[in-house]
Each structure stands twice: as structure tokens, then as C-alpha cells.
Amino acid sequence: MCGIVGYIGDEQATPLLLNGLKRLEYRGYDSAGIAVLDDGKISVAKAEGRLANLAATANIRGNIGIGHTRWATHGGPEVRNAHPHLSKSGRFAIVHNGIIENYKELKYFLELRGFEFVSDTDSEVIAHLIDFYYVGDVITALIKAACRLKGSYALGVICSDEPKLYAVKKDSPLVVGLCEKSTFIASDMQALTDKTRNFYIMDNGEIAVIGKDARILNMNGEPIKKSVYHAVWDNAVAQKQGYAHFMLKEIHEQPQAIKRTLDAHMNSSLDFLDGINSIHIIGCGSAYHAALMGKYIIESLTGIRVNADIASEFRYRNPIIRGDDLLLAISQSGETADTIGALKIGAGRCKSACIVNVPESTLTHISSPMYTLAGPEVAVATTKGFTTQLLNLYIIAMNLLRRLGDDRYKLLEREIYSLPSLVSKTLALEPQMQQLGVRIAPHDYAFFIGRGADYAAAKESALKLKEISYVHADCYPAGELKHGTISLIEKGSIVVAIATDRALLDKTVSNIIEVKARGAFVIGISCFDLSNVCDVTVNIPRATFVSPLLATVVCQMLSYYTASARGCDIDKPRNLAKSVTVE
Numbered sequence: 001m002c003g004i005v006g007y008i009g010d011e012q013a014t015p016l017l018l019n020g021l022k023r024l025e026y027r028g029y030d031s032a033g034i035a036v037l038d039d040g041k042i043s044v045a046k047a048e049g050r051l052a053n054l055a056a057t058a059n060i061r062g063n064i065g066i067g068h069t070r071w072a073t074h075g076g077p078e079v080r081n082a083h084p085h086l087s088k089s090g091r092f093a094i095v096h097n098g099i100i101e102n103y104k105e106l107k108y109f110l111e112l113r114g115f116e117f118v119s120d121t122d123s124e125v126i127a128h129l130i131d132f133y134y135v136g137d138v139i140t141a142l143i144k145a146a147c148r149l150k151g152s153y154a155l156g157v158i159c160s161d162e163p164k165l166y167a168v169k170k171d172s173p174l175v176v177g178l179c180e181k182s183t184f185i186a187s188d189m190q191a192l193t194d195k196t197r198n199f200y201i202m203d204n205g206e207i208a209v210i211g212k213d214a215r216i217l218n219m220n221g222e223p224i225k226k227s228v229y230h231a232v233w234d235n236a237v238a239q240k241q242g243y244a245h246f247m248l249k250e251i252h253e254q255p256q257a258i259k260r261t262l263d264a265h266m267n268s269s270l271d272f273l274d275g276i277n278s279i280h281i282i283g284c285g286s287a288y289h290a291a292l293m294g295k296y297i298i299e300s301l302t303g304i305r306v307n308a309d310i311a312s313e314f315r316y317r318n319p320i321i322r323g324d325d326l327l328l329a330i331s332q333s334g335e336t337a338d339t340i341g342a343l344k345i346g347a348g349r350c351k352s353a354c355i356v357n358v359p360e361s362t363l364t365h366i367s368s369p370m371y372t373l374a375g376p377e378v379a380v381a382t383t384k385g386f387t388t389q390l391l392n393l394y395i396i397a398m399n400l401l402r403r404l405g406d407d408r409y410k411l412l413e414r415e416i417y418s419l420p421s422l423v424s425k426t427l428a429l430e431p432q433m434q435q436l437g438v439r440i441a442p443h444d445y446a447f448f449i450g451r452g453a454d455y456a457a458a459k460e461s462a463l464k465l466k467e468i469s470y471v472h473a474d475c476y477p478a479g480e481l482k483h484g485t486i487s488l489i490e491k492g493s494i495v496v497a498i499a500t501d502r503a504l505l506d507k508t509v510s511n512i513i514e515v516k517a518r519g520a521f522v523i524g525i526s527c528f529d530l531s532n533v534c535d536v537t538v539n540i541p542r543a544t545f546v547s548p549l550l551a552t553v554v555c556q557m558l559s560y561y562t563a564s565a566r567g568c569d570i571d572k573p574r575n576l577a578k579s580v581t582v583e
Contacts, residue, residue, distance in 0.1 A: 009182025013065035028071025038062030075120030087131035334361025437561025461555030491519030500547030
């Protein structure tokens, strides 16, 4: 979940490293640091907290360097735990994204041989291990060290003996950015799209050796021929363009993101759906909530059995998978460690596909990709990434209905085509959501309820509120309130009720009346009239199938304005990072 960057070229490295780290800060912002090589000497600068603290003090000269922005795993967010880490001799500096599972064993091995540790991290062992194996050949030392590491790693390495930049990859994302007179490495392309659009996408077990040119080697030290990937993302998406926060900008970009995605897939054949009998949809966080909503949508419309699972649970419970099943993974980054691990369980046992936003990411190499064309998402809390994931699930449902000869696919198709307009109309509710955000802001607790697909929408909405405003938001199936949860409701409790399903409306209204009777302040989100049972009703556009998606857009705005009223750091909520690339 950390971000790494590296540079070699004719320019001063420090400003380029800081710029790359700024564009990677969504991956972690507990601390940051850089190491720069100049005339055979490595100089290091580190700072606790946000990147601005490092930028204010870093003044290192040199044309080769590596940088790191950290999301703390092993060891607290302190300067001594910040990367880069130096080896005992000072000859090597490394930055690392990933988890070294056997670091305690390696640390003990190195301590017996006189190596001293100054941090609490698992990463520091890498610098010392490379130093231990170094006898004049950096590549050999890297290979020997990598062969002893268990876990995941994307490494940037510099050595005081050689004016080169090195990178090593296993199960954590890493790219090499190719410029005419310089070369970069980074955790993802987004860090470098203002410098280049041409990349090597590194695969597991590859080493990049970058001097005057960039060579890619395997773990035997043999050269590998790599194809250059050309990124087409517009660099303007990485700018706020007048919005107060990236999250608000990305909320408003949803009609365009949805339009691009439906244009790409509405006429696709989706061959991975051929001959399937049941579907397992897996994801983490918001992607899991998309999976859960997909379960309700696909199962209720098509009669095909659908399971929705949290990827971190699915991969460790010995799931039942049959040959005519489809294993469908959802991940914005395509690099979510638990989702990748879960998808690999189905390898060779069933069909596999993924819904993913990032081309050439790990998931796209191990399954059939169905892209969301949301473009880069900078805010940690997903918005357009989530709704385009849902859109692809609606398209899958439509495609399955068509294969089954069910004419309802035409109704669903018509509604999907209207989604950009429906979302635009939903965004017009922003002034009301700003007022409600101010109303919720003084509260430390909130409850979300819903039934069916509305329950899945409520789960995503509760997550959105808690992750950026720090309001303790819990979600419950509305029918479960009487089984214990209603004991938490008292006078003034905030309850957000999502009720868009006509067939379940009366049941949900009964649950609203129950919490109202115990003094709750109820905000109803519906395309039906709930004014007689709710304190406030948010009337979303009328739709048959996609109303739960529209409800989540409303709640994105509600969460944003609640967090704004509470003075929270909306784009960079505490303790979180955008891409969870470690378990």
C-alpha cells in the first residue's frame, strides 16, 4: 500500500522524486523519504507525516534517486521507520512496497552476523540482506537476496558503487517509465503520466537494471524482451480543476465515466459468460459491496445462482468451485492482494474474469478483463470507480438475460443507456445533501438500513460515511433490526433508510416506523414518497433497476458534506490508503 518512485537521468532527482511521490500519496501518507546518489555517496532525507514535511526540508543533489511514501504496517509512523532504508555499510538504499513474511527469521540471521537494525520495519532486512550478499556484483546480490524473501515486494534500489537504478518485483505493482533522456520506476503509471506514457509493466521475478538504457532480467540474470505499453489516460484527471477536493470532482465525473464504460461494453460478447451455471463474485471494501449488489441484481433477474464473498474470506475457506462456475473478481486497482489470491484459487478449476479499472494490472493477466473506464481515481474513497463497477454488473445481467431469451433485457438495456442522465439528475440534489451533511456532522453514530439490493447500497453508503468523516456508521438489513440492533436506537439517533424496491417498500416502511417510534431522526432515500414516515426524504429519479446505484451517488455526496462540515481531510482519511496491495 506504500508508494515507491525512482529516477535516473540528467536532471536533479529530488524535485522529480517529490513530484512522483505527490502523485502517489494516495497509497500512503504516514511518512516519506528520498535517497539520492551523487558522486559515489548516498544521502537520505526523511520526514514523519505528509509529504509536505519532507518537501520543506529535502535539499539533496544528485541525478539518481529513490523515494517512498508510507502506509505503516510494521512499526509506527515515525522517522526511523520511514523509507529509504540504508544497509549497514551505507552502500545500499532501498524502498519497498509489500510485506516480507519471514523478516523475523532473516533479521535473526543477520543479527548473528553483526548487522544492527534501527527500525521496526520488515523492510530494513532487505537492505542488509543485499549488503550481506554483495561481493562486487549488484545483480547477483539482488537475486540471492530476493530468493530468500517470502512475501510480496516491489523494490527500488541504489548502490553507491554504481551509477544505476535497480528495481525488483514480486506480487506488488511496479512499472518502468521510459523517457528520451531519463528513466523512472514507480508503483503505478499514474505517478508518471506527466512525464511519459511509455512503460514496461514488470512481472513477477523480474529485475530492472537502469543505466543509459533499461534492461529487464529474470532471476537467472538473463535478459528478457519486454513490449512497451503506451498509456492513454488524460493527465488532466490528476488535477482538481477548481473543485475543493478530488473526491467531489470524481463524484461529478460519474456521468462521463459511466458513459465511457457503457459505450465500451454494451455490445461486447462477454465470452466468459458462455456455459456458466453459477457465479462467485469476490472483492474487498467497496468492491465487495459492488459484488453484493451484483448478487441481488443478477440472481433476481436471471435465476442464476450468485455468491458474493469478501476476497480475504473466500481464499481461506476452501470454497466449493465447479467447472461450470464463473469466478468474477472486482478491484479498482487490479492489484488488491486478497482479491488476486482469491482469484488464483479458481485457476484451472473454472472460468475467471475481472472487473478492473487499471489496464495491464495483475488481475488482467490472470483472468478475462472487463474494464471500467473511470480513469484515474485520486481520492482514497472510491466514487466513480464503484459506480462503474456496478454498471458492468448490470451489463452482465443484461447479457445473461439476452442469452436466456428473456425480453426484460430490453428494459434493462434502455435503463442502462439512461444512466448518465439519471446520475446527472441525482447530482442536482447536491444542495440538499450539503444541508443534511451539516445536520449529521455533530453526531458520532449513524445507522443505515435497507432490503435486497438497497441493503448492499446501504453497506457501501455506511462505509463511505465512516471512512471519510469518522462517524461510526453501521449498516443492517432492515428486517434484522428487531433481532437486537434496535436496542441501539434512541432519541436523536441518525438513521438513513434506502428504499427503492417497490416489492419491498411496505416492509422497509414498517422498519422505518419502528425506529421513528424510538426517537430516531430518519433520512429516507427513495424514488417513492416517504414524507409521511421520514423526517427528511431525498427523492432520487424514478428507475426500475438502477435505483440502488443512484442511492449510492446520493450517499457519496452526503458523506462528503458531512466530512467537510467536520473539518476532515477528505481525500486522505486517516489510516487509509487507496490500493491495498498487502494482506
